Amino acid sequence: ALSVLLVVAGLGSVGIGNAWGYFYNGADLLDFQRHYQQFRDNESYDTSKFFTYTGYVLGIFDRLESRGKICAPSDVRGRDILEEVSQYLEKASKSWSEPASDVVTESLKKAYACQ
Numbered sequence: 001a002l003s004v005l006l007v008v009a010g011l012g013s014v015g016i017g018n019a020w021g022y023f024y025n026g027a028d029l030l031d032f033q034r035h036y037q038q039f040r041d042n043e044s045y046d047t048s049k050f051f052t053y054t055g056y057v058l059g060i061f062d063r064l065e066s067r068g069k070i071c072a073p074s075d076v077r078g079r080d081i082l083e084e085v086s087q088y089l090e091k092a093s094k095s096w097s098e099p100a101s102d103v104v105t106e107s108l109k110k111a112y113a114c115q
Contacts (some may be wrong), residue, residue, distance in 0.1 A: 024100035029053070037081060057085050060104045062091050069105075071114035084111040089104070 024032075032053035038045035061081050064070045072081070088107035089095075094104045 026089070026092070026096035026098050026100060026103040028082060029056070029103055030096060030101040033086050033089050034055070037086065054082060056100065057082055057104055061108055063110055064111075065107065068114070070108050070112040072112040075114075081108070081111075082109070084108065 032049045034054045035045040035049035039050050040100070058078055058081060059074075065072060085104055085107045088110070092103070092107075094108070095106070
Protein backbone atom coordinates (compact mmCIF):
# COMPACT_ATOMS: atom_id res chain seq x y z
CA ALA A 1 0.00 0.00 0.00
CA LEU A 2 2.86 2.35 0.79
CA SER A 3 4.46 1.75 -2.63
CA VAL A 4 1.18 2.66 -4.34
CA LEU A 5 0.97 5.83 -2.29
CA LEU A 6 4.54 6.76 -3.23
CA VAL A 7 3.85 6.17 -6.92
CA VAL A 8 0.71 8.32 -6.81
CA ALA A 9 2.53 11.05 -4.90
CA GLY A 10 5.37 10.86 -7.40
CA LEU A 11 3.00 11.37 -10.32
CA GLY A 12 1.92 14.69 -8.89
CA SER A 13 5.51 15.86 -8.68
CA VAL A 14 6.31 15.17 -12.34
CA GLY A 15 3.66 17.47 -13.73
CA ILE A 16 0.65 15.26 -14.31
CA GLY A 17 -1.38 18.46 -13.95
CA ASN A 18 -0.48 19.27 -17.55
CA ALA A 19 -2.83 16.50 -18.69
CA TRP A 20 -5.86 18.68 -17.94
CA GLY A 21 -6.63 20.32 -21.28
CA TYR A 22 -8.87 23.07 -19.95
CA PHE A 23 -5.78 24.92 -18.82
CA TYR A 24 -4.77 25.42 -22.46
CA ASN A 25 -5.76 28.30 -24.69
CA GLY A 26 -5.41 28.85 -28.42
CA ALA A 27 -1.91 30.28 -28.03
CA ASP A 28 -0.80 27.15 -26.17
CA LEU A 29 -2.34 25.01 -28.87
CA LEU A 30 -0.50 27.00 -31.54
CA ASP A 31 2.77 26.35 -29.70
CA PHE A 32 2.01 22.61 -29.58
CA GLN A 33 1.03 22.70 -33.26
CA ARG A 34 4.38 24.21 -34.21
CA HIS A 35 6.12 21.19 -32.72
CA TYR A 36 3.82 18.93 -34.73
CA GLN A 37 4.81 20.90 -37.84
CA GLN A 38 8.50 20.63 -36.97
CA PHE A 39 8.05 16.86 -36.74
CA ARG A 40 6.36 16.86 -40.16
CA ASP A 41 9.23 18.92 -41.59
CA ASN A 42 11.86 16.54 -40.12
CA GLU A 43 13.12 19.28 -37.81
CA SER A 44 13.95 19.10 -34.12
CA TYR A 45 10.81 19.20 -31.98
CA ASP A 46 9.64 18.79 -28.38
CA THR A 47 8.16 15.29 -28.11
CA SER A 48 5.87 16.24 -25.23
CA LYS A 49 4.36 19.16 -27.15
CA PHE A 50 4.03 17.04 -30.31
CA PHE A 51 2.07 14.35 -28.45
CA THR A 52 0.03 16.92 -26.54
CA TYR A 53 -1.11 18.43 -29.84
CA THR A 54 -1.91 15.14 -31.56
CA GLY A 55 -3.64 13.59 -28.56
CA TYR A 56 -5.59 16.72 -27.72
CA VAL A 57 -6.89 17.32 -31.25
CA LEU A 58 -7.67 13.69 -32.02
CA GLY A 59 -9.37 13.24 -28.64
CA ILE A 60 -11.70 16.15 -29.33
CA PHE A 61 -12.30 14.82 -32.85
CA ASP A 62 -13.33 11.43 -31.42
CA ARG A 63 -15.66 13.05 -28.89
CA LEU A 64 -17.35 15.23 -31.51
CA GLU A 65 -17.70 12.43 -34.03
CA SER A 66 -19.11 9.98 -31.50
CA ARG A 67 -21.77 12.51 -30.55
CA GLY A 68 -22.72 13.28 -34.16
CA LYS A 69 -21.46 16.87 -33.95
CA ILE A 70 -19.21 16.46 -36.99
CA CYS A 71 -19.40 14.24 -40.06
CA ALA A 72 -15.95 13.27 -41.32
CA PRO A 73 -15.53 10.98 -44.33
CA SER A 74 -15.01 7.33 -43.43
CA ASP A 75 -11.48 7.38 -44.88
CA VAL A 76 -10.26 10.44 -42.93
CA ARG A 77 -6.79 9.98 -41.45
CA GLY A 78 -5.37 11.43 -38.28
CA ARG A 79 -2.92 13.43 -40.34
CA ASP A 80 -5.81 15.04 -42.25
CA ILE A 81 -7.53 16.05 -39.02
CA LEU A 82 -4.34 17.50 -37.55
CA GLU A 83 -3.67 19.47 -40.74
CA GLU A 84 -7.20 20.94 -40.75
CA VAL A 85 -6.73 22.22 -37.21
CA SER A 86 -3.20 23.45 -38.03
CA GLN A 87 -4.47 25.50 -40.95
CA TYR A 88 -7.26 26.95 -38.84
CA LEU A 89 -4.83 27.92 -36.08
CA GLU A 90 -2.51 29.68 -38.49
CA LYS A 91 -5.39 31.86 -39.73
CA ALA A 92 -7.34 32.44 -36.53
CA SER A 93 -5.25 34.73 -34.33
CA LYS A 94 -8.43 36.02 -32.66
CA SER A 95 -8.85 32.54 -31.16
CA TRP A 96 -5.54 32.48 -29.32
CA SER A 97 -7.01 33.65 -26.01
CA GLU A 98 -10.00 31.28 -26.17
CA PRO A 99 -9.98 27.84 -24.50
CA ALA A 100 -8.12 25.37 -26.70
CA SER A 101 -11.07 22.97 -26.66
CA ASP A 102 -13.31 25.68 -28.15
CA VAL A 103 -10.75 26.47 -30.85
CA VAL A 104 -10.38 22.82 -31.86
CA THR A 105 -14.14 22.25 -31.77
CA GLU A 106 -14.82 25.28 -33.99
CA SER A 107 -12.10 24.21 -36.41
CA LEU A 108 -13.41 20.66 -36.71
CA LYS A 109 -17.04 21.77 -37.05
CA LYS A 110 -16.02 23.98 -39.98
CA ALA A 111 -13.87 21.30 -41.60
CA TYR A 112 -16.30 18.39 -41.11
CA ALA A 113 -19.73 20.00 -41.02
CA CYS A 114 -22.67 17.64 -41.30
CA GLN A 115 -24.81 18.23 -44.39
